[in-house]
Amino acid sequence: MALSSKKKYCYEYPHPAVTVDIVIFTIIDGKLKVLLIERSDNGKLAIPGGFVEINEDLDTAAKRELAEEAGVKDVFLEQLYTFGAPDRDPRERIITVAYYSLVSPDKAIQAGSDAKAVGWYDVDIEEKKLAFDHYYILKCAVDRIRGKLEYTTIGFELLPENFTLHQLQEVYEAILDEKLDTRNFRKKVLQQKCIVPIHKVTANVAHRPAKLYAKKGN
Amino acid sequence: MALSSKKKYCYEYPHPAVTVDIVIFTIIDGKLKVLLIERSDNGKLAIPGGFVEINEDLDTAAKRELAEEAGVKDVFLEQLYTFGAPDRDPRERIITVAYYSLVSPDKAIQAGSDAKAVGWYDVDIEEKKLAFDHYYILKCAVDRIRGKLEYTTIGFELLPENFTLHQLQEVYEAILDEKLDTRNFRKKVLQQKCIVPIHKVTANVAHRPAKLYAKKGN
DNA sequence: TCAAAAGTGTTCTTGATACACCCATGC
DNA sequence: GCATGGGTGTATCAAGAACACTTTTGA
Numbered sequence: 476m477a478l479s480s481k482k483k484y485c486y487e488y489p490h491p492a493v494t495v496d497i498v499i500f501t502i503i504d505g506k507l508k509v510l511l512i513e514r515s516d517n518g519k520l521a522i523p524g525g526f527v528e529i530n531e532d533l534d535t536a537a538k539r540e541l542a543e544e545a546g547v548k549d550v551f552l553e554q555l556y557t558f559g560a561p562d563r564d565p566r567e568r569i570i571t572v573a574y575y576s577l578v579s580p581d582k583a584i585q586a587g588s589d590a591k592a593v594g595w596y597d598v599d600i601e602e603k604k605l606a607f608d609h610y611y612i613l614k615c616a617v618d619r620i621r622g623k624l625e626y627t628t629i630g631f632e633l634l635p636e637n638f639t640l641h642q643l644q645e646v647y648e649a650i651l652d653e654k655l656d657t658r659n660f661r662k663k664v665l666q667q668k669c670i671v672p673i674h675k676v677t678a679n680v681a682h683r684p685a686k687l688y689a690k691k692g693n
Numbered sequence: 694m695a696l697s698s699k700k701k702y703c704y705e706y707p708h709p710a711v712t713v714d715i716v717i718f719t720i721i722d723g724k725l726k727v728l729l730i731e732r733s734d735n736g737k738l739a740i741p742g743g744f745v746e747i748n749e750d751l752d753t754a755a756k757r758e759l760a761e762e763a764g765v766k767d768v769f770l771e772q773l774y775t776f777g778a779p780d781r782d783p784r785e786r787i788i789t790v791a792y793y794s795l796v797s798p799d800k801a802i803q804a805g806s807d808a809k810a811v812g813w814y815d816v817d818i819e820e821k822k823l824a825f826d827h828y829y830i831l832k833c834a835v836d837r838i839r840g841k842l843e844y845t846t847i848g849f850e851l852l853p854e855n856f857t858l859h860q861l862q863e864v865y866e867a868i869l870d871e872k873l874d875t876r877n878f879r880k881k882v883l884q885q886k887c888i889v890p891i892h893k894v895t896a897n898v899a900h901r902p903a904k905l906y907a908k909k910g911n
Numbered sequence: 912t913c914a915a916a917a918g919t920g921t922t923c924t925t926g927a928t929a930c931a932c933c934c935a936t937g938c
Numbered sequence: 939g940c941a942t943g944g945g946t947g948t949a950t951c952a953a954g955a956a957c958a959c960t961t962t963t964g965a
Contacts, residue, residue, distance in 0.1 A: 482703040482704055482705050483703065483705070484703060484704045484705070484706060484707040484708065485700040485701065485702060485703040485704075486700055486702045486703075486704075486708070486710075487700050487701070487702070488702060488710075488744065488747075489702040489747040490702065490704070490708035490709065490710055490711070490747075491708065491711050491745065491747065492704075492706075492708055493708070493709050493711065493777075493788055526706065527709065527777070527788075529706075529707040529708075529709065529779075529786055530779045530786070531779060532777060532778050532779060533775060533776075533777035533778075533788070554774060554775065556772060557751060557772065557775045557790045558751075559711075559745070559750060559751035559790070560750050560751075561747075561748045561749060561750060568747055568748070570711055570745075570751070570788075570790075572775045572777070572788075639944085640944090640945090641943075641944070641945095656928075656929075656930085657944090657945085657946095658929095658930085658945085658946070658947080659927075659928065659929085661945080661946085662927095662947095663926095663927085677944095679936095679937085680936070680937080680942085680943080680944095681936070681937045681938065681941080681942060681943085682934095682935070682936055682937075682941080682942040682943040682944070683934060683935035683936055683942085683943065683944045683945075684935070684936070684944080685943080685944055685945085686944085686945090857917085858917085858918090859916075859917075874955075874956075874957080875917090875918085875919095876918085876919070876920080876956095876957085877954070877955065877956085879918080879919085880919095880920095880954095881953095881954085897964085898915090898916080898963070898964080899914080899915065899916085899963070899964045899965065900914075900915040900916040900917070900962070900963055900964075901915085901916060901917045901918080901961060901962035901963050902916095902917080902962075902963065903916075903917055903918090904917085904918090
C-alpha cells in the first residue's frame with residue numbers, strides 16, 4: 476500500500492531521521508518564557524524544530540530553524556543535548572539534537588505573528604501539555620541556562636542592545652527564580668567587566684533616569 | 694554498479710547515518726590517557742565507536758560500544774556533544790553523538806589485548822595523527838573533564854575501588870596538568886564528604902602506609 | 912639511620928553576604 | 939511634594955591560597 480516508488484533514498488542498514496529542536500527563551504514581563512508551537516494533530520505543544528538536511532551542518536540547521544520558526548538571527552545559540560530514545564517519536568525513529576537560544580524581547584517575534592499557532596509559555600508548563608519528550612528537553616534547557624548563568628555572563632543575551640542594570644537583574648531573577656540583592660548584584664556584574672556604560676540614560680521615566688549599558692565588544 | 698538490491702532500507706528523504714563515539718580516559722603512570730584504535734586503511738588513530746542500531750537508545754549504544762571496544766561496563770559514561778559537519782566523514786554523511794568515559798586503570802583493558810590495534814595515548818596527541826574530526830572531539834572531551842573536575846567529584850572514577858588521597862591528587866594533577874598543594878587538596882576533598890575512609894592502609898610499602906578511601910555510597 | 916611518601920594547622924587574602932538610606936525625575 | 943525606581947558603602951563571614959615540618963614504615 477505504501478508508495479515505495481516515492482521512497483527513493485535507500486541504505487543497506489536502517490538510518491534514523493535526525494532533527495534539530497531549538498528551545499527558544501525570552502523574557503516577558505520579568506518572566507522566563509519559551510516558544511512553543513501548537514500541533515494541529517493532537518493539540519499538544521512542541522518545541523520548534525525540523526529535519527537536518529543531508530548536506531547541512533547541525534549548527535546551520537539550528538540557525539535556519541531559528542530564522543524560520545522565530546524569525547530571528549544573530550542571537551545566542553548553543554547545542555544542548557541529543558535525545559534519541561527509540562520510541563520518543565511514534566512515527567519514525569527520530570534522533571534530535573537539541574539547541575537552546577536566548578532572544579531579547581525586542582527581537583523576539585510576536586507570538587502568532589505568522590500562520591502557525593506559536594506562542595510564549597511559562598517554562599514551568601505541565602508535562603502533559605507537551606508533545607513527545609519535549610518536557611524533558613525543556614527541563615534540560617532550563618537547567619543548563621541556570622547553570623551557565625552562575626559561571627558565565629549570558630544574561631544580557633536576553634536584553635536589547637542597551638539596557639539598565641535593573642533590567643539585567645530582573646533577567647537573573649527571572650531565570651534563577653529568586654530575588655537578588657541590588658548592591659551585591661551591581662558590584663558583581665560591574666567587576667566582571669563584560670558590560671560597559673554607554674553614557675546615556677533612560678528618558679521620559681517617572682523617576683530618576685537609569686544609566687544604560689551594553690554588552691562589551693559591540 | 695552498486696548492488697542496490699542489497700540496499701533495502703528506503704526513505705522518501707535522505708537520512709544521515711548516526712554513530713556514537715566514546716572518548717575513553719584512564720590514568721597510566723600519573724598521566725591522562727585516551728583509548729584510540731589504529732585504522733587499517735590510513736594508519737590514523739580513531740576514537741572507538743560504531744553505528745547506533747535502529748531500535749537502540751543512544752546511551753545503550755554507547756554502553757555497548759564501551760563493552761565491545763574496551764571490555765568494560767558499569768563505568769562513568771556521559772554524553773559529550775554531537776558532531777555533524779556534512780564532510781566530517783568522506784564516505785557518507787555521519788552524525789556522531791560523542792560520549793566520554795572514565796575508567797580506572799585496573800578495569801581498563803590492556804592495550805592490544807584483542808585483535809584490534811588499540812592503545813592508550815597521551816591526550817595532547819598531534820592533530821594529524823587522528824582520523825576525521827577526532828582531534829576536536831578529543832579536545833572537547835578533555836575540556837569537559839577539566840571543567841567538571843572543578844565543580845563535581847568525578848576524579849575517583851579513574852581510580853580503583855579503594856585508593857589513597859595521594860592517588861586521588863595524582864589524578865587531579867594529571868587531568869589539570871598542574872601541581873596541587875597537598876594540604877589544601879586533602880582539606881577540600883575531605884570536607885566534600887564524597888569519599889569515606891575504609892579504615893585500612895596500604896601494605897608492604899617502603900614508607901609510612903597510607904589510609905585507604907572509597908567513593909561514598911559503595 | 913636513611914630514604915620515601917603520609918599526614919597535619921595557621922595565616923592571609925579574596926570573594927560572597929547582609930543590610931539602609933539618599934537621589935533624580937515626572938506628575 | 940510625593941511616588942517611583944536609581945544608585946551607593948561597609949562590616950562580617952566563608953572559602954581558597956600560601957606555606958614547613960613531623961611521622962611511619964621497609965630496607
